Amino acid sequence: MSEPVIDLAARAAESALFIKRSVPAVPPLALVLGSGLNELAEGVQDATVIPYRDIPHFPVPTVAGHAGNLLVGRIDSAGLIVLQGRFHYYEGHPLEVVTFPMRVLQFLGVRTVILTAATGGIRADLRPGNLVCLSDHLNLIGDNPLRGSNDTRLGTRFPDMTEVYSKKLRAVAREEGKRLGINVIPGVYACLPGPSYETPAEIRMLQALGADVVGMSTVPEAIVARHGGMDVLAFALVTNSAAGVLGTPISHKEVLDAGKKATPLLGKVLRRVALRLSDPGGTGLTAEMQTFGGDV
Numbered sequence: 218m219s220e221p222v223i224d225l226a227a228r229a230a231e232s233a234l235f236i237k238r239s240v241p242a243v244p245p246l247a248l249v250l251g252s253g254l255n256e257l258a259e260g261v262q263d264a265t266v267i268p269y270r271d272i273p274h275f276p277v278p279t280v281a282g283h284a285g286n287l288l289v290g291r292i293d294s295a296g297l298i299v300l301q302g303r304f305h306y307y308e309g310h311p312l313e314v315v316t317f318p319m320r321v322l323q324f325l326g327v328r329t330v331i332l333t334a335a336t337g338g339i340r341a342d343l344r345p346g347n348l349v350c351l352s353d354h355l356n357l358i359g360d361n362p363l364r365g366s367n368d369t370r371l372g373t374r375f376p377d378m379t380e381v382y383s384k385k386l387r388a389v390a391r392e393e394g395k396r397l398g399i400n401v402i403p404g405v406y407a408c409l410p411g412p413s414y415e416t417p418a419e420i421r422m423l424q425a426l427g428a429d430v431v432g433m434s435t436v437p438e439a440i441v442a443r444h445g446g447m448d449v450l451a452f453a454l455v456t457n458s459a460a461g462v463l464g465t466p467i468s469h470k471e472v473l474d475a476g477k478k479a480t481p482l483l484g485k486v487l488r489r490v491a492l493r494l495s496d497p498g499g500t501g502l503t504a505e506m507q508t509f510g511g512d513v
């Protein structure tokens with residue numbers, strides 16, 4: 218079999234080494250911030266801030282609402298890496314570039330990745346400000362980040378995708394949401410390439426396919442994170458009703474404003490989840506959650 222054209226593993230290893238040398242210690246938990254959610258990074262204590270442009274091989278975001286910094290710090294006792302900004306297929310990057318940060322996290326020894334994204338709410342009961350925890354996804358980008366020759370140093374050729382979003386972590390998120398009085402709603406994310414928002418007919422199609430929310434990211438990252446052996450938890454903030462649901466136009470400004478408005482709510486859930494994950498044995502579920510049915 219031919220060698221990969223670009224040695225992704227070598228590049229990711231170099232990026233990871235640069236980060237390791239810039240911080241006192243590397244935590245095993247990482248958080249990726251979606252559109253409008255930059256301010257969540259302000260809650261990170263003792264943060265070392267590394268601009269993406271300083272990290273070898275790292276791309277630089279081109280979209281408003283994605284700051285382009287990697288932070289290493291803590292939320293109370295929970296150490297974490299925060300990626301303040303992500304890359305999208307519609308920016309013109311191949312998916313291997315879009316998902317490069319996941320490879321760097323893999324080389325940093327990260328065990329769990331929490332992805333966040335702004336989304337349009339398809340399901341009739343979803344409203345802007347609702348917090349959805351992904352139970353599954355539909356990859357409708359028309360491409361896959363693992364396309365091409367497989368580098369076995371990075372993962373297996375045919376990774377299983379039965380449980381992309383860890384059932385155990387989803388239950389933790391639901392449980393911590395419940396403790397805070399926040400409804401963390403299970404849902405399926407449909408990923409389209411963008412950058413145009415969907416038409417009402419496309420939204421009806423996505424609804425028929427079983428999607429609850431729609432966005433333009435997250436799925437390639439989740440696929441690569443699983444390929445790299447990391448556990449994934451993903452939150453979709455509903456920033457707007459999907460096209461045609463209310464009949465009102467959608468704008469990126471509306472998405473960013475809704476993200477900003479929901480930052481305190483998401484911050485509370487993320488803090489509790491991070492503390493649970495940093496506590497050895499902390500993902501243990503209460504009896505109530507253990508009996509939770511298949512809808513998490």
Ligand SMILES: O=P(O)(O)O[C@@H]1C[C@H](O)[C@@H](CO)O1
Binds near residue numbers: 472
């Ligand atoms: O990075 P995310 O998925 O949060 O950003 C969404 C999708 C587009 O980049 C943008 C559309 O407003 O928000």
Ligand code: HPA
Binds near residue numbers: 337415433472
């Ligand atoms: O309605 C949407 N569609 C696709 N991506 C999005 N990101 C935020 N809102 C949306």
